[in-house]
Amino acid sequence: MATATLSATQLLPLSLPKPSQKPRHANFPFQSLNPSPRLFSSNGFVSNCSPIQALLNSTPITTEAGSEPEPFTLRKICQSHVPDHVLCRMEELGFVVPTPVQRQALPTLFSGRDCILHAQTGSGKTLTYLLLVFSIVNARRSAVQALIVVPTRELGMQVTKVARMLATKPMEDELEQKSCTVMALLDGGMLMRHKSWLKAEPPTIVVATIGSLCQMLEKHMIKLEAMRVLVIDEVDFMFSSKQVSSLRKLLTSYSSINTRQTLFASASIPQHKIFLDKCIQQKWTKNDAIHVHVNPVEPMPSCLHHRFVICLKNRRHETLLSLLQSDAPQSAIVFVGEQSEKSKKAGNAPSATLLINFLKASYEGYSDILLLEEDMNFNSRAASLSEVRQGGSYLLVSTDIAARGLDLPETTHIYNYDLPRTAIDYLHRAGRTGRKPFSDKKCSVTSIIISKERFVLEKYENELMFNCEELIV
Numbered sequence: 001m002a003t004a005t006l007s008a009t010q011l012l013p014l015s016l017p018k019p020s021q022k023p024r025h026a027n028f029p030f031q032s033l034n035p036s037p038r039l040f041s042s043n044g045f046v047s048n049c050s051p052i053q054a055l056l057n058s059t060p061i062t063t064e065a066g067s068e069p070e071p072f073t074l075r076k077i078c079q080s081h082v083p084d085h086v087l088c089r090m091e092e093l094g095f096v097v098p099t100p101v102q103r104q105a106l107p108t109l110f111s112g113r114d115c116i117l118h119a120q121t122g123s124g125k126t127l128t129y130l131l132l133v134f135s136i137v138n139a140r141r142s143a144v145q146a147l148i149v150v151p152t153r154e155l156g157m158q159v160t161k162v163a164r165m166l167a168t169k170p171m172e173d174e175l176e177q178k179s180c181t182v183m184a185l186l187d188g189g190m191l192m193r194h195k196s197w198l199k200a201e202p203p204t205i206v207v208a209t210i211g212s213l214c215q216m217l218e219k220h221m222i223k224l225e226a227m228r229v230l231v232i233d234e235v236d237f238m239f240s241s242k243q244v245s246s247l248r249k250l251l252t253s254y255s256s257i258n259t260r261q262t263l264f265a266s267a268s269i270p271q272h273k274i275f276l277d278k279c280i281q282q283k284w285t286k287n288d289a290i291h292v293h294v295n296p297v298e299p300m301p302s303c304l305h306h307r308f309v310i311c312l313k314n315r316r317h318e319t320l321l322s323l324l325q326s327d328a329p330q331s332a333i334v335f336v337g338e339q340s341e342k343s344k345k346a347g348n349a350p351s352a353t354l355l356i357n358f359l360k361a362s363y364e365g366y367s368d369i370l371l372l373e374e375d376m377n378f379n380s381r382a383a384s385l386s387e388v389r390q391g392g393s394y395l396l397v398s399t400d401i402a403a404r405g406l407d408l409p410e411t412t413h414i415y416n417y418d419l420p421r422t423a424i425d426y427l428h429r430a431g432r433t434g435r436k437p438f439s440d441k442k443c444s445v446t447s448i449i450i451s452k453e454r455f456v457l458e459k460y461e462n463e464l465m466f467n468c469e470e471l472i473v
């Protein structure tokens with residue numbers, strides 16, 4: 001079966017640089033010995049000029065002979081596909097220069113091909129698929145035409161917010177023709193209200209978690225026949241979750257629609273060639289589906305500085321405290337492992353709660369330290385996130401629920417209080433920082449480990465091709 005992979009190296013003339021291999025060394029007190037940061041763009045240029053300038057300078061669009069080349073902008077890529085009012089909103093929101101993934105994927109997506117979008121965390125995949133969605137849907141049709149499936153309520157709220165911001169029209173245009181409506185159909189929501197909405201006037205775009213979506217499909221409140229585009233975000237996570245059978249069912253039902261376009265997105269797609277073949281074989285995508293893989297030799301953003309500290313098992317709290325006191329981060333996330341069923345049954349407090357209590361008692365760097373974990377109810381989870389988004393400075397203690405897709409661009413420091421279970425989990429946790437596409441500001445990811453975990457971290461380093469620097473506390 002013929003499958004295609006489109007990678008940065010095929011698209012652009014220069015080969016990609018290998019990720020910089022930093023020397024391993026001990027360093028105290030927590031300072032980086034890195035040389036001044038340089039920008040590695042996906043086309044292999046190493047630049048010292050401003051990141052946005054570098055992108056505007058590189059590969060301009062050629063115009064008629066003799067005239068000045070025009071800068072390469074998102075508007076240029078999208079203008080004959082995406083409605084002008086969406087492009088204006090996009091620019092008002094500050095999205096002017098395309099990120100490498102937007103630049104590479106959008107022309108292919110606008111040609112109607114199905115796609116597996118595989119690019120680093122924080123690289124702008126959300127805007128990429130939303131621009132595709134806006135290029136396809138028609139606000140005048142009274143039907144759900146686009147479906148975006150996400151793994152968590154939190155990610156769903158975030159995607160809905162960006163979609164609504166892009167859809168908003170100026171008042172005078174709104175009177176002439178209504179804008180696209182976006183429904184968040186997410187676990188923990190009020191399904192009765194959604195039902196009434198769907199009956200009265202179907203939204204153009206639905207952002208859904210799979211559980212809530214299946215309920216609406218079963219009740220025939222949403223019909224796949226009118227659907228023009230389906231996006232599955234964090235696709236590898238969705239396929240490894242408990243809801244995989246519902247997801248397969250959705251994909252199989254959707255495969256019978258003729259006018260469909262399908263997009264799968266993630267920063268990690270293990271065995272992507274096999275996955276692409278499977279998608280074609282199962283008819284989840286059309287035969288000419290393409291794998292757009294941006295920067296395949298560097299799975300994580302180059303602005304991340306990875307560090308680790310070895311400590312005794314019973315000294316994790318104090319080690320984290322020393323790190324926080326030394327780094328004094330403005331905005332940070334501390335990841336803790338989920339509490340085991342055994343520990344829950346034994347009536348133990350979750351380690352996240354114990355850690356928060358410790359930090360509140362001994363660290364004065366933040367007025368409030370926030371918690372986000374699966375066992376909290378949806379309202380408390382929303383309250384934590386909204387506080388984090390409002391405050392200029394935050395310390396969020398979270399389980400892996402915050403590890404996928406969540407966009408808190410001000411986060412500069414990640415701490416793995418517990419080592420993530422897999423290299424892929426490491427990649428997504430680390431990817432909650434370094435989320436400003438055109439900034440080369442260094443952000444750090446620090447893992448607190450006990451000595452026998454060192455080989456696990458080394459395994460992650462090999463798998464994800466990065467170097468971790470040891471800090472001595």
Ligand SMILES: Nc1ncnc2c1ncn2[C@@H]1O[C@H](COP(=O)(O)OP(=O)(O)OP(=O)(O)O)[C@@H](O)[C@H]1O
Pocket residue numbers: 074094095096097098099102119120121122123124125126127266267404405406407409431435436437438
């Ligand atoms: N063209 C652009 N110009 C400036 N900022 C951008 C652009 N595209 C996206 N961004 C910003 O980059 C950040 C990361 O984007 P996004 O959340 O889409 O990343 P992602 O690739 O989906 O990451 P993840 O794999 O972690 O979900 C967001 O804050 C977004 O607003």
